Amino acid sequence: MTGETDARVKGNDDNSKLLPDELIRYRNYMYYKGLTEKTISSNIRVIEKLIFDRFGSFDLTKKQIYTLVIDLKHTLARSTEYTYINILKTFYRFLIASDYPITQNPFENIKIKLVINKNMNVLYEEEIKKIYKTFENGNLKRLTEYHKLIFDLFYSTGMRLDEVTNLKFINFDFENRCINIIGKGKKERIVVYGKELKKCYFHIWKLGK
Secondary structure (H helix, E strand, O other): OOHHHHHHOOOHHHOOOOOOHHHHHHHHHHHHOOOOHHHHHHHHHHHHHHHHHHHOOOOOOHHHHHHHHHHHHHHOOHHHHHHHHHHHHHHHHHHHHOOOOOOOOOOOOOOOOOOOOOOOOOOOHHHHHHHHHHHHHOOOOOOOHHHHHHHHHHHHHOOOHHHHHOOOHHHEEOOOOEEEEEOHHHOEEEEEOOHHHHHHHHHHHHHHO
C-alpha cells in the first residue's frame, strides 16, 4: 500500500473511517513538518468535523462560511474559537499552495479578538501605532529592522517571550505563513502570521547573508 493509505489509519481518532484525500495530504505534510501526533490528530479532527463532515466539500460558499463562523461564536469559548479559525486558516493556505481549485482563503480575513485579562498590562492600539512610528521615523538609532521583526513577532502572533527565545528556523512554515510552537507545559500549537511579518523576515535574512 502507499504512504497515503497508511496516513488514513494513523492515529487512534481516525481509525474508524477513511480521510478525504486533501486531509491525507495535509496530515502527511504536518508529519513532514515535525508536528506531534497529538497536534496532527487534533487539527485533522477540527477540519473534518467543521468542514468536511458538515458540508461534504472544502469549497465553501459565502453563506456556509458565515453560518460556520456564527455557530463557532455562539457555541465556543473565545479562545477555542480563535484556535479553530487559525487551524482552518492554515489548512486553506495549504490547499491553495497545493493547487486546490480555490483562489481565496475563506478564513484569511476573519479576525477573532481574545478577551483581555483585566489584571494584565497590555498595549492599546494608539500605543502600538506610536511604537511603529518610532521604527519608521528612526527616532532611536539603536533600533534596527531586527528589533522591528521581534516586535512584529510578539504583536502579530501573541507568542510568549520564552516561545520566541526558543524558536528555530525549522519551526517556520514560510509557504503557509505559520509557526509551530512548543509552549507552556510543552503543549504544541500553530500560530499564523501576516504578509508584512514575512516580508520583514526575508528582508533581514537577505541583509544577513
